[in-house]
Amino acid sequence: MKILFLTSRIPYPLDKGDKLRAYHFIKELSLNNNIILCAINDSKTQAGTIEHLSQYCEKIYVYNLTKFQILISLLKNILNKLPFQVAYFTNNNFKRKINEVVKNEKPDIIFYQLIRMSEYARDNSIPKVIDYMDVLSIGIEKRIEKEVWLKKYLLILEYARLKNYEFEVFKLYKKHFIITEQDRELIPHPNRNEIEIISNGVDLSYYKPSSSANKKEFEVVFSGNMAYPPNIEGALFLVEKIMPLVWATYPDSRVVIVGTSPTKKIQSLASKNVIITGKVDDIREYFYLSKIFVGPLFMNTGLQNKLLEAMACFTPCITTTEANNALKADANIELLIANSETEFAKKIIELLENENLRELLADKAYKFIISNHKWSVIAGNLSQILLKLKNE
Numbered sequence: 263m264k265i266l267f268l269t270s271r272i273p274y275p276l277d278k279g280d281k282l283r284a285y286h287f288i289k290e291l292s293l294n295n296n297i298i299l300c301a302i303n304d305s306k307t308q309a310g311t312i313e314h315l316s317q318y319c320e321k322i323y324v325y326n327l328t329k330f331q332i333l334i335s336l337l338k339n340i341l342n343k344l345p346f347q348v349a350y351f352t353n354n355n356f357k358r359k360i361n362e363v364v365k366n367e368k369p370d371i372i373f374y375q376l377i378r379m380s381e382y383a384r385d386n387s388i389p390k391v392i393d394y395m396d397v398l399s400i401g402i403e404k405r406i407e408k409e410v411w412l413k414k415y416l417l418i419l420e421y422a423r424l425k426n427y428e429f430e431v432f433k434l435y436k437k438h439f440i441i442t443e444q445d446r447e448l449i450p451h452p453n454r455n456e457i458e459i460i461s462n463g464v465d466l467s468y469y470k471p472s473s474s475a476n477k478k479e480f481e482v483v484f485s486g487n488m489a490y491p492p493n494i495e496g497a498l499f500l501v502e503k504i505m506p507l508v509w510a511t512y513p514d515s516r517v518v519i520v521g522t523s524p525t526k527k528i529q530s531l532a533s534k535n536v537i538i539t540g541k542v543d544d545i546r547e548y549f550y551l552s553k554i555f556v557g558p559l560f561m562n563t564g565l566q567n568k569l570l571e572a573m574a575c576f577t578p579c580i581t582t583t584e585a586n587n588a589l590k591a592d593a594n595i596e597l598l599i600a601n602s603e604t605e606f607a608k609k610i611i612e613l614l615e616n617e618n619l620r621e622l623l624a625d626k627a628y629k630f631i632i633s634n635h636k637w638s639v640i641a642g643n644l645s646q647i648l649l650k651l652k653n654e
Contacts, residue, residue, distance in 0.1 A: 290641030
């Protein structure tokens with residue numbers, strides 16, 4: 263089967279959730295299918311990226327968006343109805359080029375990642391599928407109350423446009439995928455139950471328990487893209503609300519915030535007890551060096567890859583009910599649940615004082631990941647759905 267993947271970013275290196283998901287789909291599906299990748303790109307391509315992806319892709323087409331092109335697209339769209347993040351990635355010249363690829367390559371199926379690529383789905387009759395991942399409109403809605411003035415107005419406008427767009431583009435696709443059941447229920451379409459649940463996985467050949475004994479340098483670790491608003495919110499809540507309660511009992515406890523692009527707010531958290539790493543070469547080392555992963559994540563959309571990675575690295579986790587609604591781990595068996603600064607602090611102190619409990623949680627969590635979040639199994643299920651669609 264020949265599958266054309268259309269993505270809004272080059273899916274490598276794996277520094278964002280959408281890139282990670284697309285990468286593993288492409289990698290696993292390439293074992294039994296021919297993959298062609300068309301990727302929009304709005305940033306500098308790192309050396310070796312195309313060569314790496316060529317292991318899995320028969321052909322790769324990259325369409326580089328300049329800042330000027332983006333500005334023109336956004337300005338043109340002020341009076342239109344497209345969400346701005348759809349307009350951002352939509353380019354008429356790229357449309358023509360992608361249509362030419364479709365004409366020449368004749369794929370069996372076109373796989374669109376995220377609704378922001380949906381304007382490219384209007385021009386041909388090839389069977390199309392979409393991976394929503396999560397519900398973009400809800401993510402925007404959550405940010406509205408935290409913003410002021412012009413930015414608040416723009417987010418209100420974007421939320422309304424996204425909600426309408428999520429409904430309108432549903433009809434373009436033969437199959438729809440999303441990561442969690444709770445996200446599916448938030449898609450504003452009466453036929454949302456047709457959407458297939460395709461969970462996220464974790465690379466168990468990379469994220470795995472350490473083969474050596476590691477001295478714990480940190481009591482608490484939190485990770486993620488530190489320019490992403492929910493991660494910023496989580497890191498601030500951890501350091502400013504939770505940890506003062508922990509420090510009252512354990513004043514020398516150290517927190518490490520690991521992740522690329524820390525904002526000024528995040529950088530300002532740095533102290534003798536709080537380490538801000540910025541981008542690191544190997545995030546696993548920080549899981550191995552930390553006693554507990556703490557994830558104060560209050561988004562009710564998406565599945566947190568950081569939790570999958572920490573659990574796969576044998577690091578016991580504490581997170582919120584919202585985060586675990588997507589993960590569906592067994593609370594108090596495979597991880598601990600907390601929903602306020604007091605609850606988080608209590609759970610952290612409990613784990614700091616009980617090494618046996620930490621080890622038991624880590625062991626149960628690792629077994630949960632192996633049973634439920636192997637990319638090979640997840641992509642295998644996806645492959646079966648695509649093959650059935652091709653043969654209809």
